[in-house]
Amino acid sequence: MIAQASRLNHVEEYYFSTKLKEVKALQDSGKPIINLGVGSPDLPPPPQVMLALQQALLNPDAHQYQPYRGTADFRRAIGEFYQNFYEVTLNTENEILPLMGSKEGITHISMAFLNDGDEVLIPNPGYPTYEAVSRLVGAKSVMYDLSEDTGWLPDFEELEKKDLRRVKLMWVNYPNMPTGAAAKKDLFERLITFGKKHSILIVNDNPYSFILNEEPQSILKYSDNMEGVMELNSLSKSFNMSGWRIGMLCGSEQLINSVLKVKTNMDSGMFLPLQAGAAMALRLPQEWFSDQNKIYLRRKEEVLKLASILGCSFSEDQTGMFLWCRVPTGTTSETFVDHLLQQYHIFAAPGFIFGSQGEGYIRFSLCATEENISKACKRLKA
Known part of the structure; x- marks a missing residue:
């Protein structure tokens, strides 16, 4: 056996x-x-999105391998989306990486930055995949508690009491799943400051921005140069496209290139019609x-x-x-x-x-x- x-x-x-x-x-x-x-x-999904997918099926290049970084139009659509809804300006050539769902991104980020024995700050309660992937890559999970008393937000005083010397990455997820807590500007600013102080990569997992939330936020808006900060996003929830498996990772060119090294060895690019449909979705109005x-x-x-x-x-x-x-x-x-x-x-x-x-x-x-x-x-x- x-x-x-x-x-x-x-x-x-x-x-x-x-x-x-x-x-x-x-x-x-x-x-x-x-x-x-x-x-x-x-x-x-939006009807315009399904039409865009159908039309892209007739593209003579539709069934070939696609670029690892995604098509230029899909990346432009992601850039427009972040500019229009989050007021974040991204370089669409090197600060955006399309993903086959954000769960793929959690694995790729972990493989790109974590060595055996590195520690990862994981929210409790939180998405179980953060801890599972950390274990798979040989990292140690360090849970940080969220509670009803703090509005399900991180307690920075308690975080500072931890031995953070081996912590390399921190997962945050706002708007939060499962608690529904929303983040404000000051939380993201404190997270960025905390990450810089302790040389910790802060990754915000952000698929719920637009559902029953009048103030969509991105952590990238509050980072001067996106150094030490990344954000995962997804079309699964906001556009009813969970089965399409389409997400994105945004961050500095240096950080994106590290994740790209992993991604290019694990897949061969996303189906072209899916990218065409996703681009249409991201350009829909409010x-x-x-x-x-x-x-x-x-x-x-x-x-x-x-x-x-x-x-x-x-x-x-x-x-x-x-x-x-x-x-x-x-x-x-x-x-x-x-x-x-x-x-x-x-x-x-x-x-x-x-x-x-x-x-x-x-x-x-x-x-x-x-x-x-x-x-x-x-x-x-x-």
């Missing part, structure tokens, strides 16, 4: 990969499952986001009703496509979610999967129709 690599000894299969098998088994047995667990948009948010706001109002029926507590000013709620006392998040699934056939995400600071919370997705969320409410009332 061939033994697996030792790097996998401390890495588990992604929670949703295993849990969704259970959900599907219940569905296959006839149970009417209402899925409020996964943040995969159920709304369609009205696209406004119309999407009208739908998400109505859904959020229904999920708030659902959470209230369950006796959960929550803040109503959360951003993004989830609602983060504290479960009633006397139960764990896993027990609460399993009871909800087995008894009422409603699936949500337990907070513990996002870290120890997520225990006692539950995350509801807004990626379900108002009708289905209303059905869930009626089941609970019955």
Whole structure:
């Protein structure tokens, strides 16, 4: 029997990969499952985007290998997007790197900058992939706690108390998943100052800027020359294109080139029609986001009703496509979610999967129709 690599000894299969098998088994047995667990948009991409993809299929070069850095037009579209919505000016030749989804970027960044034994600051609660990838590349995860008391923002006094000598990278994620906390200018400025002081690369993972958020922000706006700062972004959430696997990484030429060394040895460029569709999406006006948010706001109002029926507590000013709620006392998040699934056939995400600071919370997705969320409410009332 061939033994697996030792790097996998401390890495588990992604929670949703295993849990969704259970959900599907219940569905296959006839149970009417209402899925409020996964943040995969159920709304369609913009029609202009699908038309652009279709037209690009007729391009005689469409089925050939594409540039590792992405097409010039796609990079220009990313530059226009950052200028128009974040007031950030990027050199489209060397400060932008298209990605096959931002999860790819997390791996590439980690491989580009982390050596065995380097340490990584990871938010708790936070996206589980940050920790999993750090382990895969041989780095040590150093969790920094976010809490309801601090508005789910980093506590810099506590960070300064840590031994930071071996820390090389810090993951931040604002607007935050799973908590829905939004960042202001002063947070990004403090993060940049903190990174410079301790020679730590600060990477903001920024896919939720435009969902129920009236002030889209980029950490790059507050960095003079982008030295020591990078930002991941994605079309998955804001443009309902999660299955397309399209993201981007922005930062200084030096940092981008380091990641490019990894990327060019792991893929051969993105399918041309996907890039054409993505470029169209990034050039859409503000009205696209406004119309999407009208739908998400109505859904959020229904999920708030659902959470209230369950006796959960929550803040109503959360951003993004989830609602983060504290479960009633006397139960764990896993027990609460399993009871909800087995008894009422409603699936949500337990907070513990996002870290120890997520225990006692539950995350509801807004990626379900108002009708289905209303059905869930009626089941609970019955």
